[in-house]
Amino acid sequence: MSLQDIETRIAAATRAAGRPAGAVTLIAVSKVQPLERIRAVLEAGHRIFGENRVQEAEGKWPGFRAEFDGLSLHLVGPLQSNKLARALDLFDAIHSLDRDSLARRLAAAVQARGACPTLFVQVNTGREPQKAGIAPEALDAFLATCRGEYDLPVSGLMCIPPVDAAPAPHFDLLREMAARNGLEGLSMGMSDDFETAIACGATHVRIGSAIFGTRAAPV
Ligand SMILES: *Cc1c(COP(=O)(O)O)cnc(C)c1O
Numbered sequence: 001m002s003l004q005d006i007e008t009r010i011a012a013a014t015r016a017a018g019r020p021a022g023a024v025t026l027i028a029v030s031k032v033q034p035l036e037r038i039r040a041v042l043e044a045g046h047r048i049f050g051e052n053r054v055q056e057a058e059g060k061w062p063g064f065r066a067e068f069d070g071l072s073l074h075l076v077g078p079l080q081s082n083k084l085a086r087a088l089d090l091f092d093a094i095h096s097l098d099r100d101s102l103a104r105r106l107a108a109a110v111q112a113r114g115a116c117p118t119l120f121v122q123v124n125t126g127r128e129p130q131k132a133g134i135a136p137e138a139l140d141a142f143l144a145t146c147r148g149e150y151d152l153p154v155s156g157l158m159c160i161p162p163v164d165a166a167p168a169p170h171f172d173l174l175r176e177m178a179a180r181n182g183l184e185g186l187s188m189g190m191s192d193d194f195e196t197a198i199a200c201g202a203t204h205v206r207i208g209s210a211i212f213g214t215r216a217a218p219v
Contacts, residue, residue, distance in 0.1 A: 003028070003044050006211050013198040024198055027074050029190075029208035032215045035060060041211065042068050050095075050206050052077025054087050061090060074118075076158075076187075076206050078132040081105050093118035095158040095187050095206075098134045100145060107150035119154045120187045120204075121146070123177065125170040126162035133159065136177065143181050156185015156203065167193040171200035 007026065014024050029050040030038045038049070038060065047070045051057035057073065065071050074093040084105055087094065094117050097103060110116040121143065124133030134142050139157075146152040157178045161170035171188050178186055189197025191210035198205065209215060 003041050003046055003211055006207055009195065010198065010205065013195040017199045017201075019198070024202060025204045027076070027187075027204055027206045028211050029076060029206050030060075030212060031056060031077075031208065033208075033212045034216075037212045038064070048072045048074070050074040050076040050208075051091075054079070054083040054090065057090055058086065074204075074206075084109055088113065088117065091117055093120070095120040095204075096122045096132060097146070097152075097154070098122045098124075098132055100142065103142075103146050103150050103152060107152055110152070116153060118185075119146075119152060120156045120158040120185060121154055122158045122160075123174060125159045125173050126165060128162055131160065131162075136173065139177055140181060143183075154183065156183045156187060158187035158204075160190075161188075161193070168196050168200060171197050171202070175201045 010024050010026055014021060025048060027048050027050040028041055028046055031052045042064060061073055072092045073090060074095060075087055075091040076095045079087055079094060079096050079102060081102055088109055097119050098121065122133040123136055123139055124131050125136060127135060143154060146154050157174050159170055159174045161167040174188055175186060186202050187204040187206065189202045189205040191207050194205040194207055
């Protein structure tokens, strides 16, 4: 696989779903990848990347930002409150807003900085105890708090279906939850299921290994 193959498959899936060209944004998830693989994707012209750890991202992206214009960096992994300031220094979008304490601190930081990253609320659609994300039944109240109490502009929802489950029901659930809350963004779909996600309405797919190759270590 290569960046171009994935872009071709995204375009085909978008067309097949009867959706307009460009309706789906590709986030190239570069966690744990060697720098030369990331550089190759940058040199091929791609500018939107995802990382799942603040510390790891700090080690590689400031250098690339100095070298390549127009980068957009998305945090797709869990965010601890004590790393919030560093995350805001680094990321243009956060896909893992999932609890009140984080929203409250984020709102204060955004107020102080006068700028807010693009925000996705992560939903634990499979109700997996080890997984981040807000429970589906708590989502509507959480969104109301983010908007009403904290004045945070949430753009959409994000989910990671359980590894052993068919993903489409999770993607459908996420789309329904977004629709009833008036949200446009749907961050869903990874290397193994992005075409299904696009058929279900994904606006952002997060693809790692299919672009960069297998990761060296499990994460
Ligand atoms: C690693 C990761 C991805 C990409 O996974 P692949 O299966 O390599 O495409 C997408 N989303 C999140 C949240 C991830 O942690």
